[in-house]
Amino acid sequence: MDQFRRDCGCYTAAITLPASILSTCFLGLVAITQQTWSPKVVAPLLGCASVDGPLIKLRVASDDAALAKTRISVGGMPSMEGGAALIAGLDSSYFRPSPEIALRAKAGGVGLWGGYLASRPRVGLASPWDLASFDNIRALDGTPIAYCSGYDDPVAVSTLAKAWKVRPCLDVEGGGLRPNGDWVQGWIDAAGRDFCGLYGNPPVHPGRQAAFFVIAGYPGYDPRSSWGYVARPSGPCGWQWRGSADEYGGGTDRCWFDDWFVQGAAPIPEEEDSMLYVLQGDQTPTVWVTNLMVRMYIRNMGQLERTLKRIKKPLEKCPQYDIDRIPRSWDNPEDLTGTGLVNYDSVVFGPPALVPPPVPSPVASHRLLALPADAWGPSDQEIKELHTRLGFYPVVGADHKA
Numbered sequence: 001m002d003q004f005r006r007d008c009g010c011y012t013a014a015i016t017l018p019a020s021i022l023s024t025c026f027l028g029l030v031a032i033t034q035q036t037w038s039p040k041v042v043a044p045l046l047g048c049a050s051v052d053g054p055l056i057k058l059r060v061a062s063d064d065a066a067l068a069k070t071r072i073s074v075g076g077m078p079s080m081e082g083g084a085a086l087i088a089g090l091d092s093s094y095f096r097p098s099p100e101i102a103l104r105a106k107a108g109g110v111g112l113w114g115g116y117l118a119s120r121p122r123v124g125l126a127s128p129w130d131l132a133s134f135d136n137i138r139a140l141d142g143t144p145i146a147y148c149s150g151y152d153d154p155v156a157v158s159t160l161a162k163a164w165k166v167r168p169c170l171d172v173e174g175g176g177l178r179p180n181g182d183w184v185q186g187w188i189d190a191a192g193r194d195f196c197g198l199y200g201n202p203p204v205h206p207g208r209q210a211a212f213f214v215i216a217g218y219p220g221y222d223p224r225s226s227w228g229y230v231a232r233p234s235g236p237c238g239w240q241w242r243g244s245a246d247e248y249g250g251g252t253d254r255c256w257f258d259d260w261f262v263q264g265a266a267p268i269p270e271e272e273d274s275m276l277y278v279l280q281g282d283q284t285p286t287v288w289v290t291n292l293m294v295r296m297y298i299r300n301m302g303q304l305e306r307t308l309k310r311i312k313k314p315l316e317k318c319p320q321y322d323i324d325r326i327p328r329s330w331d332n333p334e335d336l337t338g339t340g341l342v343n344y345d346s347v348v349f350g351p352p353a354l355v356p357p358p359v360p361s362p363v364a365s366h367r368l369l370a371l372p373a374d375a376w377g378p379s380d381q382e383i384k385e386l387h388t389r390l391g392f393y394p395v396v397g398a399d400h401k402a
Contacts (some may be wrong), residue, residue: 086226087111087142087257089238093126095250096133099170105248111262112142112255117168119156120327123149124176130296131164131310132303139143141262145214147199148172150178156189156293160190163276163291163311169197169214172204178233180204183301199240214238214255226256276311278304282321285377288323295326299376305386312393315383 090105091114097105102113115137118128125148134144146166148157161168170188172180180203188196188210197212198205205213213233218241226236238261242254278298280287288295290306298304308314378386 025065031280066177085259086224087259087262089113089142089145089146089255089257089261090252091115091147091240092250092252094244097136097248097250099136099139102137106140108248111140112145113137113140114145114147114169114255115166116171117146117148117157117161117164117166119152119160119291123151124178125149125171126176132306134164134166135306142257143167143261143342145169145197145261150183150187150232152294154196156291158191158195159275159291159293165310167197167212168195169199169212170210172198172200173216184208205233206230208233210235210237212256212260214240216240218243224256226258228367232393243322277313278307278311278315279323280315280317280377280383281323282317283320284375285379286371286375287315287377289395290323290326292326295323297328297371297375301378301382301386304378305390308386308390308392314387314390315378 088110089112090110093116096115097113105113115129116125116127118125123257129146134146137144144166146161146164147169148161148171150170150172157168168191169193170184171177171183174180180200184198184204185208188198188208193209196213197209197214198208199214199216201216205215210233212235213227215227215229215237217229217230217239221238223241226239228241229240236258238255238257240253240255244251244253246252247254275291276289277292278287278289279295287298287304289298289311290296298307304315336389
């Protein structure tokens, strides 16, 4: 070992190897060949090596405590050395991190968190997130990834993702979700090939085109790489390399992502914001956010204010039948049984005791329950005061004078 120094909290070593020995690692297995190799052949294979006569010099980074095992990536597993920094990521389904947990994760080096998105019920997702859940993780550097189902409507998913400022990613893995097939590329194209990503096991990715790719494969160790198993596709990549484990108080998966996800990614398009509306009928006071394909009930003034701020439009009053004819989405995740929360406003506005169960409880929130007769809805005066505070005309569509 020629050189050893500490740099930015990590050890960095320069190792000189005889050209006659080629150490490679594929899925955690180290193979050492004893035959003679030409340095000019070996060095390009290693990617991160340089040639100095009969020797090959290799730079390797490790964890704080000691030098980790040397892993040289080959084939479809690109070397970290000399490339851009990797971004640590998490994703979760039932577990919804609070803003405080997101900040703890950020302090622990996490740059990105993913959840699940659905535009309608019964598309195979165990626990789709609401907007507040995605908002809770925006303290992290990367735009949230929103994994979605192939049984969902790609246009509706894309519209909702743009309104919520998240990055949709088609989840192709079977097990209740739509299995791999010829339909995949058409779904991505309909959602927007330059906007929607693709997630799945290695066979899902070859030959496909998407805005980004996330491969699922669990080698049993930290690969320190954003891709593996198959040839790297043309586009930003991520590797979900560890399945669910308890971290930050709930079940999460671990990933590595290219730094595109926090640095080079194009901003979420904003032109589709006009596709979301907040409506109140002329017969009941309840209010709904809708893209005119599905509608979701707004449960309190805090949620109403956050929604209006996001869509940058005032509440509109309309005939009740215009609302009733729009299919209603489920109220997930307002059923918070087992999470220790009363509602998601307690996550946003106060320090919650967020202790999810170690084993997720069955999802009961997909059942569409009738709203009670006294379901919350703002009064005309409350709407007028809210619109005034937000700089909107008091009520659109109502018989109010300026």
